[in-house]
Amino acid sequence: MTMEKKDAARKIWKECFGYSDVRISRMLDAVCDDNEIMLLEKGGQPVSALAMRHFDFLFHGDIVGLSMISHCATRRASRGNGFMSELMQSALLEARSRGDMMAALVPVRDWLCFLFGKWGFSTVFYRDIQRFTSLHAFGSGRGYHPVGDPASDEVCTAFREMVMRRPCTVVVSRPDFLRRVKDPGYNDAPGSFVAMADTDGRVVSMAWATLSADGELLTVTDLLGVDREAMRAAMHELRRIYPDVAVRIMAAPGDEHRRLYGCGMARIVDVGQCLSKIAAANPGLCTTIRVADRLIPDNSHYYAIENGTLYLADERSDRPAFDVTAEVLCRMVFSSPEIGSVLGFPSVRPVL
Numbered sequence: 001m002t003m004e005k006k007d008a009a010r011k012i013w014k015e016c017f018g019y020s021d022v023r024i025s026r027m028l029d030a031v032c033d034d035n036e037i038m039l040l041e042k043g044g045q046p047v048s049a050l051a052m053r054h055f056d057f058l059f060h061g062d063i064v065g066l067s068m069i070s071h072c073a074t075r076r077a078s079r080g081n082g083f084m085s086e087l088m089q090s091a092l093l094e095a096r097s098r099g100d101m102m103a104a105l106v107p108v109r110d111w112l113c114f115l116f117g118k119w120g121f122s123t124v125f126y127r128d129i130q131r132f133t134s135l136h137a138f139g140s141g142r143g144y145h146p147v148g149d150p151a152s153d154e155v156c157t158a159f160r161e162m163v164m165r166r167p168c169t170v171v172v173s174r175p176d177f178l179r180r181v182k183d184p185g186y187n188d189a190p191g192s193f194v195a196m197a198d199t200d201g202r203v204v205s206m207a208w209a210t211l212s213a214d215g216e217l218l219t220v221t222d223l224l225g226v227d228r229e230a231m232r233a234a235m236h237e238l239r240r241i242y243p244d245v246a247v248r249i250m251a252a253p254g255d256e257h258r259r260l261y262g263c264g265m266a267r268i269v270d271v272g273q274c275l276s277k278i279a280a281a282n283p284g285l286c287t288t289i290r291v292a293d294r295l296i297p298d299n300s301h302y303y304a305i306e307n308g309t310l311y312l313a314d315e316r317s318d319r320p321a322f323d324v325t326a327e328v329l330c331r332m333v334f335s336s337p338e339i340g341s342v343l344g345f346p347s348v349r350p351v352l
Helices: 003-017 021-030 083-097 112-117 153-164 174-182 228-241 271-281 326-333 337-343
Strands: 037-042 045-059 062-074 102-105 122-132 144-146 168-171 191-198 203-211 217-225 246-251 261-268 287-292 301-306 309-312 322-325
Touching: 003 021, 003 037, 003 045, 003 062, 037 083, 045 083, 062 083, 062 168, 062 271, 083 102, 112 261, 122 326, 144 228, 153 168, 153 174, 153 203, 153 217, 191 228, 203 228, 217 228, 228 246, 261 326, 271 301, 271 309, 271 326, 287 326, 322 326
Parallel strands: 062 102, 217 246, 287 322
Antiparallel strands: 037 045, 045 062, 045 168, 102 261, 122 246, 122 261, 144 191, 191 203, 203 217, 287 301, 301 309
Protein backbone atom coordinates (compact mmCIF):
# COMPACT_ATOMS: atom_id res chain seq x y z
CA MET A 1 0.00 0.00 0.00
CA THR A 2 1.33 3.43 -0.88
CA MET A 3 2.34 5.58 2.06
CA GLU A 4 0.29 8.47 0.63
CA LYS A 5 -2.92 6.42 0.78
CA LYS A 6 -2.17 5.22 4.31
CA ASP A 7 -1.39 8.74 5.48
CA ALA A 8 -4.62 10.10 3.98
CA ALA A 9 -6.69 7.42 5.74
CA ARG A 10 -4.76 7.98 8.98
CA LYS A 11 -5.57 11.70 8.98
CA ILE A 12 -9.27 11.18 8.24
CA TRP A 13 -9.71 8.45 10.87
CA LYS A 14 -7.84 10.40 13.51
CA GLU A 15 -9.96 13.51 12.87
CA CYS A 16 -13.29 11.66 12.76
CA PHE A 17 -12.83 8.94 15.40
CA GLY A 18 -10.17 10.34 17.70
CA TYR A 19 -8.26 7.05 17.50
CA SER A 20 -4.83 6.77 19.06
CA ASP A 21 -1.82 6.42 16.76
CA VAL A 22 -1.31 2.88 18.08
CA ARG A 23 -4.84 1.85 17.20
CA ILE A 24 -4.68 3.37 13.72
CA SER A 25 -1.32 1.69 13.07
CA ARG A 26 -2.81 -1.63 14.15
CA MET A 27 -5.72 -1.12 11.78
CA LEU A 28 -3.46 -0.21 8.88
CA ASP A 29 -1.16 -3.16 9.57
CA ALA A 30 -4.17 -5.46 9.10
CA VAL A 31 -4.87 -3.94 5.68
CA CYS A 32 -2.50 -5.78 3.39
CA ASP A 33 -3.34 -4.61 -0.13
CA ASP A 34 -3.46 -1.16 -1.63
CA ASN A 35 -7.07 -1.58 -2.76
CA GLU A 36 -8.32 -2.41 0.74
CA ILE A 37 -8.46 1.27 1.64
CA MET A 38 -10.83 3.30 -0.53
CA LEU A 39 -10.63 7.08 -0.73
CA LEU A 40 -12.83 9.69 -2.34
CA GLU A 41 -11.09 12.85 -3.48
CA LYS A 42 -12.63 16.23 -4.25
CA GLY A 43 -10.53 19.09 -5.56
CA GLY A 44 -7.45 16.89 -5.31
CA GLN A 45 -7.93 16.31 -1.57
CA PRO A 46 -9.15 13.13 0.17
CA VAL A 47 -12.51 13.82 1.84
CA SER A 48 -13.86 10.34 2.66
CA ALA A 49 -12.30 6.99 3.48
CA LEU A 50 -13.27 3.43 4.31
CA ALA A 51 -11.54 0.09 4.68
CA MET A 52 -12.76 -2.94 2.73
CA ARG A 53 -11.06 -6.28 3.36
CA HIS A 54 -11.69 -9.58 1.61
CA PHE A 55 -12.64 -12.65 3.64
CA ASP A 56 -13.66 -16.16 2.73
CA PHE A 57 -17.26 -16.95 3.67
CA LEU A 58 -18.76 -20.42 4.08
CA PHE A 59 -22.13 -20.45 2.34
CA HIS A 60 -24.23 -23.55 1.64
CA GLY A 61 -21.17 -25.79 1.75
CA ASP A 62 -19.05 -23.65 -0.57
CA ILE A 63 -16.58 -20.80 -0.09
CA VAL A 64 -17.55 -17.41 -1.52
CA GLY A 65 -16.05 -13.96 -1.11
CA LEU A 66 -17.12 -11.37 1.46
CA SER A 67 -16.00 -7.73 1.53
CA MET A 68 -15.87 -6.48 5.13
CA ILE A 69 -16.40 -2.71 5.19
CA SER A 70 -15.32 -0.66 8.19
CA HIS A 71 -14.19 2.78 9.38
CA CYS A 72 -16.41 4.80 7.07
CA ALA A 73 -15.60 8.46 7.65
CA THR A 74 -15.86 11.88 6.00
CA ARG A 75 -13.89 14.92 7.15
CA ARG A 76 -16.02 17.28 9.20
CA ALA A 77 -15.66 20.20 6.81
CA SER A 78 -16.84 18.06 3.90
CA ARG A 79 -19.92 16.46 5.45
CA GLY A 80 -23.44 16.96 4.15
CA ASN A 81 -22.45 16.71 0.49
CA GLY A 82 -23.22 13.04 -0.14
CA PHE A 83 -19.55 12.07 -0.36
CA MET A 84 -19.90 8.91 1.74
CA SER A 85 -22.85 7.79 -0.36
CA GLU A 86 -20.69 8.22 -3.46
CA LEU A 87 -17.81 6.29 -1.88
CA MET A 88 -20.08 3.52 -0.59
CA GLN A 89 -21.62 3.01 -4.01
CA SER A 90 -18.13 2.71 -5.47
CA ALA A 91 -17.21 0.23 -2.74
CA LEU A 92 -20.19 -2.01 -3.46
CA LEU A 93 -19.42 -2.05 -7.19
CA GLU A 94 -15.76 -2.73 -6.40
CA ALA A 95 -16.72 -5.65 -4.14
CA ARG A 96 -18.75 -7.14 -6.97
CA SER A 97 -15.99 -6.61 -9.52
CA ARG A 98 -13.55 -8.46 -7.23
CA GLY A 99 -15.83 -11.48 -7.38
CA ASP A 100 -17.20 -11.23 -3.86
CA MET A 101 -20.78 -12.36 -3.30
CA MET A 102 -21.60 -9.97 -0.48
CA ALA A 103 -20.47 -7.07 1.66
CA ALA A 104 -20.81 -6.81 5.43
CA LEU A 105 -20.23 -4.27 8.18
CA VAL A 106 -20.73 -3.79 11.92
CA PRO A 107 -22.43 -0.49 12.91
CA VAL A 108 -20.84 0.95 16.05
CA ARG A 109 -24.07 2.84 16.90
CA ASP A 110 -27.67 1.69 16.55
CA TRP A 111 -28.70 4.76 14.56
CA LEU A 112 -26.13 3.90 11.89
CA CYS A 113 -28.28 0.92 10.90
CA PHE A 114 -30.71 3.36 9.30
CA LEU A 115 -27.88 5.06 7.40
CA PHE A 116 -26.43 1.80 6.10
CA GLY A 117 -29.95 0.64 5.26
CA LYS A 118 -30.07 3.39 2.63
CA TRP A 119 -27.33 1.53 0.78
CA GLY A 120 -29.19 -1.77 0.90
CA PHE A 121 -27.68 -3.30 4.02
CA SER A 122 -29.88 -5.46 6.25
CA THR A 123 -29.31 -6.71 9.79
CA VAL A 124 -28.69 -10.45 9.39
CA PHE A 125 -25.91 -11.19 11.88
CA TYR A 126 -27.13 -11.81 15.41
CA ARG A 127 -25.73 -12.73 18.82
CA ASP A 128 -27.21 -14.62 21.72
CA ILE A 129 -26.03 -12.42 24.61
CA GLN A 130 -25.65 -14.48 27.78
CA ARG A 131 -24.93 -12.77 31.11
CA PHE A 132 -23.41 -14.22 34.28
CA THR A 133 -22.62 -12.78 37.69
CA SER A 134 -19.13 -12.56 39.15
CA LEU A 135 -19.94 -15.67 41.25
CA HIS A 136 -20.57 -18.00 38.33
CA ALA A 137 -17.79 -20.63 38.19
CA PHE A 138 -18.40 -22.27 34.78
CA GLY A 139 -17.83 -25.80 36.03
CA SER A 140 -14.71 -27.32 37.55
CA GLY A 141 -12.46 -27.51 34.48
CA ARG A 142 -11.51 -31.09 35.32
CA GLY A 143 -10.20 -33.11 32.41
CA TYR A 144 -8.97 -30.03 30.51
CA HIS A 145 -5.85 -27.87 30.62
CA PRO A 146 -4.64 -24.70 28.84
CA VAL A 147 -2.61 -25.23 25.67
CA GLY A 148 1.03 -24.32 26.16
CA ASP A 149 1.46 -22.53 22.82
CA PRO A 150 -1.76 -20.78 21.70
CA ALA A 151 -0.17 -19.94 18.32
CA SER A 152 0.79 -23.54 17.52
CA ASP A 153 -0.19 -25.37 14.35
CA GLU A 154 -2.49 -27.59 16.40
CA VAL A 155 -4.48 -24.61 17.67
CA CYS A 156 -4.69 -23.07 14.18
CA THR A 157 -5.94 -26.34 12.72
CA ALA A 158 -8.46 -26.84 15.53
CA PHE A 159 -9.76 -23.29 15.07
CA ARG A 160 -10.43 -23.83 11.37
CA GLU A 161 -12.12 -27.17 12.00
CA MET A 162 -14.42 -25.63 14.63
CA VAL A 163 -15.28 -22.69 12.37
CA MET A 164 -16.06 -24.98 9.44
CA ARG A 165 -18.62 -26.83 11.58
CA ARG A 166 -20.76 -23.71 11.46
CA PRO A 167 -23.22 -23.82 8.55
CA CYS A 168 -22.64 -20.22 7.41
CA THR A 169 -19.77 -18.10 8.66
CA VAL A 170 -16.77 -15.89 7.98
CA VAL A 171 -13.64 -18.03 7.62
CA VAL A 172 -10.67 -16.22 9.13
CA SER A 173 -7.29 -16.79 7.47
CA ARG A 174 -4.35 -18.20 9.41
CA PRO A 175 -2.48 -14.82 9.50
CA ASP A 176 -5.60 -13.07 10.80
CA PHE A 177 -6.13 -15.82 13.38
CA LEU A 178 -2.55 -15.49 14.65
CA ARG A 179 -2.93 -11.71 14.77
CA ARG A 180 -6.02 -12.12 16.96
CA VAL A 181 -4.20 -14.58 19.21
CA LYS A 182 -1.23 -12.28 19.71
CA ASP A 183 -3.37 -9.16 20.10
CA PRO A 184 -6.71 -10.28 21.60
CA GLY A 185 -7.74 -6.80 22.74
CA TYR A 186 -10.44 -4.76 21.03
CA ASN A 187 -10.83 -1.00 20.66
CA ASP A 188 -7.83 -0.38 22.97
CA ALA A 189 -9.39 -2.61 25.66
CA PRO A 190 -7.12 -5.27 27.20
CA GLY A 191 -7.97 -8.83 26.24
CA SER A 192 -7.11 -12.48 26.60
CA PHE A 193 -7.13 -15.58 24.44
CA VAL A 194 -7.37 -19.09 25.90
CA ALA A 195 -7.20 -22.47 24.18
CA MET A 196 -7.98 -25.70 26.01
CA ALA A 197 -6.94 -29.31 25.42
CA ASP A 198 -8.37 -32.55 26.77
CA THR A 199 -6.45 -35.34 28.54
CA ASP A 200 -5.32 -36.69 25.15
CA GLY A 201 -3.79 -33.32 24.24
CA ARG A 202 -6.42 -32.60 21.59
CA VAL A 203 -7.35 -28.91 21.27
CA VAL A 204 -11.08 -28.83 22.01
CA SER A 205 -12.07 -25.21 22.74
CA MET A 206 -10.94 -21.59 22.66
CA ALA A 207 -12.22 -18.13 23.53
CA TRP A 208 -11.39 -14.45 23.17
CA ALA A 209 -12.38 -11.92 25.83
CA THR A 210 -11.91 -8.24 26.62
CA LEU A 211 -12.14 -6.41 29.94
CA SER A 212 -14.12 -3.19 30.31
CA ALA A 213 -12.31 0.02 31.21
CA ASP A 214 -13.69 -0.08 34.78
CA GLY A 215 -12.61 -3.70 35.22
CA GLU A 216 -16.13 -4.81 36.11
CA LEU A 217 -17.24 -6.69 32.98
CA LEU A 218 -15.54 -9.37 30.89
CA THR A 219 -16.98 -9.68 27.38
CA VAL A 220 -16.35 -12.97 25.59
CA THR A 221 -16.38 -11.97 21.95
CA ASP A 222 -15.97 -15.46 20.48
CA LEU A 223 -16.32 -18.94 22.00
CA LEU A 224 -15.75 -22.17 20.08
CA GLY A 225 -15.57 -25.79 21.11
CA VAL A 226 -16.23 -29.34 20.06
CA ASP A 227 -19.04 -29.61 22.64
CA ARG A 228 -20.61 -27.75 25.57
CA GLU A 229 -18.26 -29.22 28.17
CA ALA A 230 -15.22 -28.14 26.18
CA MET A 231 -16.58 -24.60 25.84
CA ARG A 232 -17.34 -24.56 29.56
CA ALA A 233 -13.69 -25.46 30.17
CA ALA A 234 -12.57 -22.40 28.20
CA MET A 235 -14.94 -20.25 30.26
CA HIS A 236 -13.59 -21.81 33.47
CA GLU A 237 -10.06 -20.82 32.44
CA LEU A 238 -11.20 -17.25 31.76
CA ARG A 239 -12.82 -17.23 35.19
CA ARG A 240 -9.47 -18.27 36.70
CA ILE A 241 -7.79 -15.33 34.97
CA TYR A 242 -10.59 -12.89 35.86
CA PRO A 243 -11.98 -14.18 39.19
CA ASP A 244 -14.27 -11.37 40.36
CA VAL A 245 -15.97 -9.84 37.34
CA ALA A 246 -19.34 -10.21 35.69
CA VAL A 247 -19.29 -12.01 32.33
CA ARG A 248 -21.11 -11.38 29.09
CA ILE A 249 -20.83 -13.99 26.32
CA MET A 250 -21.56 -12.86 22.77
CA ALA A 251 -22.59 -16.36 21.68
CA ALA A 252 -23.48 -17.46 18.18
CA PRO A 253 -27.20 -18.13 17.64
CA GLY A 254 -28.19 -21.65 18.63
CA ASP A 255 -31.31 -23.80 18.71
CA GLU A 256 -32.60 -22.56 22.07
CA HIS A 257 -34.98 -19.96 20.52
CA ARG A 258 -33.61 -17.26 22.81
CA ARG A 259 -33.89 -13.57 22.09
CA LEU A 260 -31.19 -12.50 19.64
CA TYR A 261 -29.51 -9.12 19.27
CA GLY A 262 -28.37 -7.66 15.95
CA CYS A 263 -24.62 -7.25 15.64
CA GLY A 264 -23.92 -6.84 11.93
CA MET A 265 -25.38 -6.05 8.54
CA ALA A 266 -24.90 -7.53 5.08
CA ARG A 267 -25.70 -6.74 1.47
CA ILE A 268 -25.65 -9.12 -1.48
CA VAL A 269 -23.59 -7.52 -4.24
CA ASP A 270 -23.82 -10.45 -6.69
CA VAL A 271 -27.34 -11.91 -6.63
CA GLY A 272 -26.61 -14.35 -9.45
CA GLN A 273 -23.67 -15.88 -7.60
CA CYS A 274 -25.73 -16.10 -4.39
CA LEU A 275 -28.68 -17.85 -6.00
CA SER A 276 -26.38 -20.16 -8.00
CA LYS A 277 -24.79 -21.43 -4.78
CA ILE A 278 -28.21 -21.96 -3.22
CA ALA A 279 -29.45 -23.80 -6.30
CA ALA A 280 -26.41 -26.09 -6.43
CA ALA A 281 -26.72 -26.97 -2.74
CA ASN A 282 -30.47 -27.59 -2.98
CA PRO A 283 -31.15 -29.56 -6.20
CA GLY A 284 -34.78 -30.13 -5.19
CA LEU A 285 -35.51 -26.39 -5.01
CA CYS A 286 -37.79 -25.14 -7.79
CA THR A 287 -38.76 -21.48 -7.60
CA THR A 288 -38.71 -18.09 -9.34
CA ILE A 289 -37.43 -14.80 -7.96
CA ARG A 290 -37.55 -11.32 -9.42
CA VAL A 291 -35.02 -9.00 -7.80
CA ALA A 292 -34.90 -5.21 -8.00
CA ASP A 293 -31.64 -3.53 -6.97
CA ARG A 294 -31.61 0.24 -7.23
CA LEU A 295 -27.85 0.58 -6.57
CA ILE A 296 -26.45 -2.39 -8.54
CA PRO A 297 -28.54 -2.67 -11.73
CA ASP A 298 -26.75 -5.86 -12.82
CA ASN A 299 -28.53 -7.64 -9.97
CA SER A 300 -31.99 -6.73 -11.28
CA HIS A 301 -33.29 -9.81 -13.10
CA TYR A 302 -35.99 -12.46 -13.17
CA TYR A 303 -34.30 -15.62 -11.84
CA ALA A 304 -35.51 -19.21 -12.12
CA ILE A 305 -34.10 -22.12 -10.09
CA GLU A 306 -34.67 -25.71 -11.15
CA ASN A 307 -32.77 -29.01 -10.89
CA GLY A 308 -29.85 -27.41 -9.09
CA THR A 309 -29.32 -24.73 -11.73
CA LEU A 310 -30.01 -21.00 -11.89
CA TYR A 311 -31.40 -19.45 -15.09
CA LEU A 312 -32.01 -15.86 -16.12
CA ALA A 313 -35.57 -15.54 -17.37
CA ASP A 314 -36.07 -11.83 -17.99
CA GLU A 315 -38.39 -12.62 -20.90
CA ARG A 316 -40.98 -14.11 -18.53
CA SER A 317 -44.01 -11.97 -17.67
CA ASP A 318 -45.69 -14.29 -15.18
CA ARG A 319 -45.70 -13.46 -11.51
CA PRO A 320 -42.69 -14.99 -9.72
CA ALA A 321 -42.89 -16.85 -6.43
CA PHE A 322 -40.85 -14.03 -4.86
CA ASP A 323 -40.89 -10.44 -6.12
CA VAL A 324 -38.40 -8.67 -3.84
CA THR A 325 -35.81 -5.95 -3.49
CA ALA A 326 -32.17 -6.82 -2.91
CA GLU A 327 -32.63 -5.95 0.78
CA VAL A 328 -35.54 -8.36 1.22
CA LEU A 329 -33.67 -11.10 -0.62
CA CYS A 330 -30.77 -10.68 1.80
CA ARG A 331 -33.12 -11.16 4.76
CA MET A 332 -34.60 -14.26 3.10
CA VAL A 333 -31.21 -15.81 2.38
CA PHE A 334 -29.81 -15.14 5.85
CA SER A 335 -32.81 -15.85 8.05
CA SER A 336 -33.39 -18.75 10.44
CA PRO A 337 -34.11 -22.20 8.95
CA GLU A 338 -37.52 -22.07 10.65
CA ILE A 339 -38.48 -18.94 8.74
CA GLY A 340 -37.03 -20.46 5.60
CA SER A 341 -39.29 -23.48 5.98
CA VAL A 342 -42.32 -21.18 6.13
CA LEU A 343 -41.19 -19.38 2.97
CA GLY A 344 -40.21 -22.57 1.20
CA PHE A 345 -36.67 -21.20 0.78
CA PRO A 346 -33.40 -22.63 2.20
CA SER A 347 -32.48 -19.87 4.65
CA VAL A 348 -29.42 -20.11 6.90
CA ARG A 349 -28.37 -17.98 9.88
CA PRO A 350 -24.83 -16.54 9.35
CA VAL A 351 -22.14 -15.98 11.97
CA LEU A 352 -19.79 -13.01 11.78
